[in-house]
Amino acid sequence: MDITIKLITAAEQLFDGHGYMATGMDRLTEAAGISSRTLYKHAGSKSALMAAVLTERDRRFMRQIDVLSVDALFAALEDWIRIEGARGCLFLRARAETGGETPEIAEAVSAHKSAFRDRISDIVAADIGDADPDLSEQILVLFEGATHAAVYRDGAAIEAARAAASVLVEKTRS
Amino acid sequence: MDITIKLITAAEQLFDGHGYMATGMDRLTEAAGISSRTLYKHAGSKSALMAAVLTERDRRFMRQIDVLSVDALFAALEDWIRIEGARGCLFLRARAETGGETPEIAEAVSAHKSAFRDRISDIVAADIGDADPDLSEQILVLFEGATHAAVYRDGAAIEAARAAASVLVEKTRS
DNA sequence: AAGTATGTAAAACGAACGTTTTACATTGCA
DNA sequence: TGCAATGTAAAACGTTCGTTTTACATACTT
Numbered sequence: 001m002d003i004t005i006k007l008i009t010a011a012e013q014l015f016d017g018h019g020y021m022a023t024g025m026d027r028l029t030e031a032a033g034i035s036s037r038t039l040y041k042h043a044g045s046k047s048a049l050m051a052a053v054l055t056e057r058d059r060r061f062m063r064q065i066d067v068l069s070v071d072a073l074f075a076a077l078e079d080w081i082r083i084e085g086a087r088g089c090l091f092l093r094a095r096a097e098t099g100g101e102t103p104e105i106a107e108a109v110s111a112h113k114s115a116f117r118d119r120i121s122d123i124v125a126a127d128i129g130d131a132d133p134d135l136s137e138q139i140l141v142l143f144e145g146a147t148h149a150a151v152y153r154d155g156a157a158i159e160a161a162r163a164a165a166s167v168l169v170e171k172t173r174s
Numbered sequence: 175m176d177i178t179i180k181l182i183t184a185a186e187q188l189f190d191g192h193g194y195m196a197t198g199m200d201r202l203t204e205a206a207g208i209s210s211r212t213l214y215k216h217a218g219s220k221s222a223l224m225a226a227v228l229t230e231r232d233r234r235f236m237r238q239i240d241v242l243s244v245d246a247l248f249a250a251l252e253d254w255i256r257i258e259g260a261r262g263c264l265f266l267r268a269r270a271e272t273g274g275e276t277p278e279i280a281e282a283v284s285a286h287k288s289a290f291r292d293r294i295s296d297i298v299a300a301d302i303g304d305a306d307p308d309l310s311e312q313i314l315v316l317f318e319g320a321t322h323a324a325v326y327r328d329g330a331a332i333e334a335a336r337a338a339a340s341v342l343v344e345k346t347r348s
Numbered sequence: 349a350a351g352t353a354t355g356t357a358a359a360a361c362g363a364a365c366g367t368t369t370t371a372c373a374t375t376g377c378a
Numbered sequence: 379t380g381c382a383a384t385g386t387a388a389a390a391c392g393t394t395c396g397t398t399t400t401a402c403a404t405a406c407t408t
Contacts (some may be wrong), residue, residue: 021271
């Protein structure tokens with residue numbers, strides 16, 4: 001299997017489960033089954049590896065929420081969390097752990113959040129037939145809230161977000 | 175000024191701004207203006223200091239959201255963020271950075287989230303006149319979402335949450 | 349006036365950090 | 379056949395980590 005994929009997959013899992021800073025390089029090499037020399041040949045540095053993990057996760061996540069209705073968006077989130085688990089947004093966590101002081105990471109985070117926001121606007125537009133910035137912002141807040149409340153409220157948080165979103169969309173549609 | 179207060183205040187600021195793991199003990203002693211010997215006399219360990227910071231923050235935060243209506247709740251959040259800034263939930267961040275593997279911290283986090291949830295249930299009950307678990311869960315999700323979306327969406331996230339909450343409360347009231 | 353707390357400054361602890369280096373094995377292309 | 383390229387294993391790099399210790403100063407308490 002391709003080394004870069006193995007490395008990024010292992011790194012994402014460890015960063016997600018134990019935190020970025022709390023995950024040492026030896027734990028990464030062991031989990032990926034590669035030597036530290038090879039790790040640095042491929043990743044360059046720990047910061048670069050973190051940024052690469054975020055870039056790859058952005059691709060996977062954006063594919064997951066490639067839907068055409070608000071309801072499908074929250075169904076997609078439910079699927080995502082059932083498979084990935086709920087430990088908060090890995091992008092916001094990366095920014096928080098680095099204090100936003102690592103440029104390559106800060107950039108990966110804001111690129112993702114920008115794309116995420118655009119995607120939600122598109123979904124809202126497809127659902128109700130027109131662009132609606134206010135409703136889009138509300139859906140974004142509900143999605144972000146479901147993601148983080150799910151850490152300690154599990155499925156109930158996503159169900160609540162989905163129901164609330166349905167009310168807001170119906171109200172706008174009429 | 176009392177040393178423990180000085181220490182916890184400085185620690186909260188540093189943990190919030192730069193991350194828990196990324197903040198070293200020497201940075202804490204320097205910011206608090208105390209020796210490392212005194213720090214360990216008072217805090218015991220870094221984990222204990224983190225837990226103490228969370229316990230104290232829980233007190234401040236709960237006082238901040240001591241309100242009687244859902245709208246006042248989001249007004250309180252707006253005030254909080256204007257003063258404290260928006261860097262996500264310090265409790266969820268602590269759990270994430272430690273992977274939930276530090277008992278004293280995990281306990282402080284779940285104690286806070288439990289109290290937080292109870293408070294929201296009380297506010298909803300006071301606002302609409304009766305307990306409403308479903309609406310309470312939706313308000314909790316909106317609050318959590320506003321807290322985290324505000325990191326990159328600033329005031330717009332809180333305004334959106336407030337407006338959405340108003341719609342949901344009005345719908346329930348009628 | 350003596351003794352007990354409580355503080356500082358600074359060195360030292362071993363362990364772990366991210367990263368680089370040395371030495372060697374394997375592979376694939378000229 | 380030989381030379382890059384690419385991998386591993388393992389030691390070593392200097393730094394920083396959380397924590398403890400040593401030595402000393404400054405107060406209260408009785």
